[in-house]
Amino acid sequence: MFDTQPKGPGAVLRQARSRLLESGDIPSELPVDAVVARSWRRSLRAGLMPAGRLPEVVHLSGAQLARLRERQQELLAHARPVMEYLYRQTRDSDSMVILADDRGLLLQAMGDSAFLSRAERVALAPGASWAERYRGTNAIGTALAEAEPVVINGPEHYLERNAFLTCAAAPVAAPDGTLLGVLDISGDHRRHHPHTFCLVRSAAQMIENGLFEARHGGNLQLRFHPLAEGIGTVAEGVLALSEDGYVIGANRAGLEILGLRPADLGAQHLERLLHVRLEDLLAWAYRRGSEIMPVQASRGGRLFVRVEAGRVLRMTAAAPVPAAAPTDALAALDTGCGHIRAAVTKARRVLDKAIPVLLQGESGVGKEVFAKAMHDSGPRREQAFVAVDCSALPENLIEAELFGYAPGAYTGARRTGSPGRIREADGGTLFLDEIGDMPLAMQSRLLRVLQERQVTPLGGGKPVAVDFALVCATHRNLKAEMEAGRFRADLYYRLNGLTLMLPALRERTDFPFLLDRLLADLAPGRRIGFETEVAGALADFAWPGNIRQLVNALRTACALLDERATRIGWAHLPDDLVEELRAPARCLRRAGGEAGEDLRSLSAVAIRRAVEASAGNMSEAARRLGISRNTLYRRLKRGGLA
């Protein structure tokens, strides 16, 4: 971004400057860096002449300087150790380290005595002003004018008397974004070193981080970076949050990573920036300490976050923030994903009403788990929950299975007859899974049961009244099936009291919290986490088999983990999954740079690999993918792979 080399040979710069003085502007064919050109124009407008005498320059008296330093005590206190460190780094290199305030008044300078005396000749000493309007283009004044780090090298200085200098400067901002001053390293331009620029930028960031810590040490803080390894380095973003989740402070990197401006501080809520709730962050910090968590950013891409809730949690230690104890089975499904929360809220509204619910979503997203949670949270929870998989029953048996049959109704039937699954659900909930796969003839009979609220067993017998809550599920688009004539329209409208879409796992925004809850269920009482690289890979994976596939992997990992170990690593995951997670073209969910990838084709790749790895054994391939054999066949057919 910033070229640390001289922007053009001295001759070109001299020519450009004389053209500026003659015509008031720099011809476009002369290659002068844009920052330098802007600054030269400002210097000219201020009435400065490159070779002329200096105008009246502000230089504070000893007493004035002492008062200024008093006012800038906080900045000076945080800058001093950093400046001393810089000074040690640059010692014996004919240079000095300078701190100026936001008007360009030099507050402090440390340097080699030989160079200091040369510098003093151009008044590079505490009390002097290096604002652009007095000194023309120079790193301190220009960094303040541009509010950006700059390097001004040799003849890029507007005043010829400063051309022996090379200077790199970076602004220092307060935690609320206001400009406090500027840190500068100035030296002899013959000893110019490009690393100086990086050094001064990092050092300014260190001062800002110190000021941030002093102001926000008591607040809840988030440290984050797109790479887990970036946390704890000078490149990390840091946010401070108010008790109700507003961003009240951010360091420079934090603003950049989240696309915020200083003016957004105090006005932006955390939940608009990251797909995570404040209470979940606190619960995470309480349970997992400083463990890193992957989180989706609202502007796209993934960030690794470390929550530093230290003092906040200590203050609430008497009543620690627990993993918000779920009040019932539906509440337990809400681990922070907006789609799931919306589905739970809507489902709750119809629990005690005679409204059928239709659950849609890919295989393995938890449709049956959701239906059971509705049952367990509703008024029928003491009665039966009866689940029927309409795609798993042979067509000739489905009728008997559902509606029951009279003794001896057909060859092979039980002698005593059977009440059928619908009657078993009397008083409770009937869950019809894969309703879209129900044969048309059966759809008519089901419709009659729903209309008449009674069921007549096969082979005769009296109709029996039934009363049940109905929840159906399908991975198909039932409306499209109806429009194609494969699903009865009247049944569709009968079933479709409330349709709820359950998101695929890759679309969920609560991955770490879901993971946490699944682990708590699988290994109660153990505090198990993940190695950072593994956590990132799991969060990025597309999970074609959805939660079912994830649960299978976690179950294996918990079984392979030593009893006293607490971190799941690569060695604890099933080999085929590790291969998928580590493959360069692995199935990725829609995170950051991978946005363009077609998940359907990625899922086809995963299926093909699983079938190959199982040498064509479909049961094994389905197990590897964490999906049922039926679903595997369906996917193969849909993807043209069969």
Ligand SMILES: Nc1ncnc2c1ncn2[C@@H]1O[C@H](COP(=O)(O)OP(=O)(O)OP(=O)(O)O)[C@@H](O)[C@H]1O
């Ligand atoms: N929220 C959840 N919490 C814990 N486990 C879950 C959750 N959702 C799904 N699972 C796990 O995933 C498996 C698949 O869930 P479920 O059978 O409900 O999915 P489904 O959408 O009905 O799948 P299919 O369409 O293939 O029938 C379950 O056995 C369960 O172990």
